[in-house]
Amino acid sequence: MGKPTGFLEYERETACVLPPKVRIQNFKEFKIPLNREKQKQQGARCMACGVPFCQSGMMIGGMASGCPLHNLVPETNDLVYTGNWKQAYLRLIKTNSFPEFTSRVCPALCEAACTCNLDGEAVSTKENERAIIETAFEQGWVVPKIPKVRTGKSVAVIGSGPAGLAAAQQLNRRGHSVTVFERSDQIGGLLRYGIPNMKLEKSVVDRRVRLMEEEGVNFVTGTNIGVDIRAEELMKKFDRVILACGASKPRDIQVPGRESEGIYFAVDFLSRVTKKLQDSNFEKIPYELAKGKHVIVIGGGDTGNDCVGTAIRLGAASVTQLEMMPKPPQERASDNPWPQWPKVLKTDYGQEEAIAVFGHDPRIYQTTVAEFIPDKKGHVSKAKLIRLKSETDKKTGRKMMVPQEGTEEVVKADLVLIAAGFTGSEKYVTDAFGVEVDERSNVRTKDGEYETFVSRIFTAGDMRRGQSLVVWAIREGREAARAVDESLMGYTNL
Template sequence: MGKPTGFMDYERETAAAVSPKVRIKNFNEFHTPLSREKQRQQAARCMACGVPFCQSGMMIGGMASGCPLKNLVPEWNDLVYTGNWEQAYLRLMKTNCFPEFTSRVCPALCEAACTCNLNGDPVSTKENERAIIENAYEKGLVKPNPPKVRTGKKVAVVGSGPSGLATAMQLNMRGHSVTVFERSDRIGGLLRYGIPNMKLEKHIIDRRLAIMEAEGITFVTNANIGEDIPAEQLLKDYDRVVLCCGASNPRDIKVPGREAKGIYFAVDFLKATTKSLLDSNFEDGKFISAKGKKVMVIGGGDTGNDCVGTSIRLGAASVLQLEMMPKAPDTRAANNPWPQWPRVCKTDYGQQEAIAVFGHDPRVYQTTVTEFIANKKGEVCQAKLVKLEGKRDEKSGRTVMVPVEGTEEIVDVDLVLIAAGFLGSQKYVTDAFKVALDGRTNVATDPGKYQTSIPNVFTAGDMHRGQSLVVWAIREGREAARAVDESLMGYTNL
C-alpha cells in the first residue's frame, strides 16, 4: 500500500471532458487525461483493502460486483503511485487482454465496488488503467511477442469482437495457429461498428491489431461463415472452431405502422455512421442522416445513449428518448447497498449533450410506442405513445409494465431508432454448425463451460451469455481459450 492516508489526502479527480457544445462538432474522443503526477495521486487513494471487492467479479443481488476479469487493482494502483509504470503494465496484462478498450468503454464495475465508494468517492481505477496502458504504448512496452514454439494445432475463431480477439490472443500465445474470420469489411466486431468513435477511436483498435498480426494471428474479413463459407469447411480445415459471433438479433418493436420508412435498428444506424466516417468522413453519403430531423430513440440503455449522441452530431433538430421503466433513484436505495452495483440514474454523455443543445433531458420514462403513423410517401411522421405503470403479475409474481388508459399522445417524428436490446445468436450461424441453443437462443453449454453440443466446436461472448459488456466478453474469450487449449493438449497453462 503506497500511501495509507491517500484516500483522505486526495480528492477524486478525473479527466476533463470537452464541453458538450464543442465536442458535438466532431466524432473524436473528448476527454483530456490527467498528468502522470496527478494520476499517481489518484492511485494513492487506493486503500489496498483486505477484501478488495473491486477485483472480485462476484454476482451480488443478481448483478456483478467488481471486475469480471479479476484485475489486480490494488497491486497496479500501488505500482502507479510509486511510479513503477512498467511493472503496473505487466500486472495489468496478466488479467486483461485489452485494457485500452475497457478503460474507454467499460462502465467501471471496479469503481462501483470500491470501498472508498461506501462513504465517499471511489478510486478512479478506470482512468488509472488507461494511464497504465497508454504509458506502455508511449514507452514502447507494448510490442509483438510471438510464441517461440508452435504446436501444429489450428484454431478458427468466428467473429472478431472482444471475445473473439481475446480467444485468438490467448490461443496464439500458447503456440496454436489462429485464424479469425469476420463477416464485415473490418476487424473489430462490436468494438468497430457497435461503439461510436467518440467512445473508442478506431485507431486504438488498429494499433492492437497490428501487434496481434505481428504475433502470427491471421485475420480474414468479408468472410461470412455459414453463408459464403460452409461450416463443414472450417471443421475440416481446423482442429477446433470457436464461435464468437455476438448476440446479433436486435429486439423489434412490433406495433402497427412498423413498416414505415425511417424506422431503423440502432445497430444499423450506428454501423452505417461509423463506416461512412471511416470510409470517407461522410463524403459518400452512405449513412442514415439525422440532419434536421425529429429523432426518437426507443431504449434507455447504453446503445440508446449512443444513438442520442450520434444523432446530435449528425444535426438532429430534436431528440426524444423513450424508457419503459421508471426513473432510477439518484442515490442508492436502502435495498441496494454497497458493494452491489448501484442501481441509480446515470446521465451519460449523449444525454448531457442533449441537455446542452436542447435545454432538457431527452429521456421520457414509463412510456412506450403503440403505433407509428406514416405520411403519403410511406415515411414515418408521427408516433402514438402511452404511459406505463408497474403492476404485479399474479402468475409469475413479477412486476410488469402495463399501459395506463387515457394517457395516449401523438408526437411528430422523422427518424426512429430502435435500441431495445438483443435476443441472441443468429439462426443461420447456429444452424450451420448444428449447435444446441438454450431458451434465449444463446449457444448452449454446460454451466461454466464453453464446449458446445458439437465436438470440437466452442463458443464465447454474447453468443454464449447473451448481450453483455465488453469486459465480460473478454473474460469469456480468455476462459474459452483455456478450454480449447486443454482439449487440444490434454492440459493448459493459460
C-alpha cells in the same frame, strides 16, 4: 494499495471533459487525461481495505460486483502511485488482454465496488488503467508476443469482437495457428461498428489488430461463415472452432406502422454512421442521416445513449429517448447496498449533450411507442406514445409494465432508432454448426464450460452468455481459449 492515508489527503479527480457544445462538433474522443503526477495521486487514493471487492468479479444480488477479469486493482493502483509504470503494465496484462478497450468503454464495475464508496468517492481505477496502457504504448513496451514454438494445431474463431479477439490472442501466443473470420469489411465486431468513435476511436482498434497480425493471427474479413463457407468445410480444415459471433439478433418493436421507412435498429444505424466516417477517413460527417430530423430513440442503456449522442452530432432537430422502466433513484435504495452495482440514475454523455443543446433531458420514463404513423410516401412522420404503469401479474407474481389507456400522445418522428437490446445469436450460424441453443437463443454449454454439445466446437462471449459488457466478453474469450488449449494439448498453461 497506494498511500495509507491517500484517500484522506486527495480528492477524486478525473479527466477533463470537453464541454458538450464543443465536443459535438466532431466524432473524436473528448476526454483529456490527467497528467502523470495527478494520476499518481489518484493511485495513492487506493486504501488498505482488507477485502478488495474491486477485483472480485462476483455476483451479488444478481449483478456483478467488481472486475470480471479479476484485474489486480490494488497492485496496479499502488504501482501508479509509485510511478512504476512498466511494472503496472506487466501486472495489468496478466489478466486483461485489451486494457485500451476496457479503460474507454467499461462501466467500471471495479469502481462501483470500491470501498471508498462507503464514505466518499471511488478510486479512479478506470482512468488509472488507461494511463497505464497508454503509457506502455508511448514507451514502446507493448510489443508483439510471437510464439517461439508452434504446436501444429489450428483454431478457427468466428467473430472478431472482444471475445473472439481475446480468444485468438491467447491461443496464438500459446503456439496454435489461429484464423479469425469476420463477416464485416473490417475487424473489431461491435468494437468497430457498435461503439461510436467518440467513445472508442477506431485507430485504437486498428493499433491492436496490427499487433495481433504481427504476432501471427490471420484475419479474414468479408466472409460470412454459414453462408460463404459451410460449417462442414471449416470443421475439416481446423482442429477446433470457437463461435464468438455475439448476441447480434436485435429485439424488435411490433406495433402498427412498424413497416414505415425511417425506422432502424440502433446498431445498424450506428454501424452505418461509422462506416461513412471511416470511408472518408473521418473527414466528412454524414449529416444527411439525421440533420434536421426529429429523432426518437427507443431504449436506454449504453446503446440508447450512443444513439442520442450520435444523432446530436449529425444535427438532429430534436432527440427523444423512451425508457420503459421508472426513473431510477438519485441514491442507492436500502435494498441495493454496497458493494452491489448501484441501481441509480446515470446521466451519460449523450444525455448531457441533449441537455446542453435542447435544454432538457431527452429521456421520458415509463413510456413506449403504441403506433408509428407514416406520411403519404410511407416514411415515418409521427409516433403515438403511451404511458406505462408497473403492475403485478396475479398468476406469476411478476411485475410488468402495462400500457395505460387514455395517456396517448402524438409526437413528431422523422427517424426512429430501436435500441431495445438483443435476443441472442443468429439462427443461421447456430443451425450451420448444429449447436443447441436455450430459450434466449444463447448457445448451450455445460455450466461453467465453453465447449458446446457438438464435439470440437466451443463458444464464448455474448453468444454464450447473452448481451453483456466488453469486459465480460474478454473474460469469456480468455476462458474459452484455456478450454480449447486443454482440449488440444491435454493440459493448459493459459
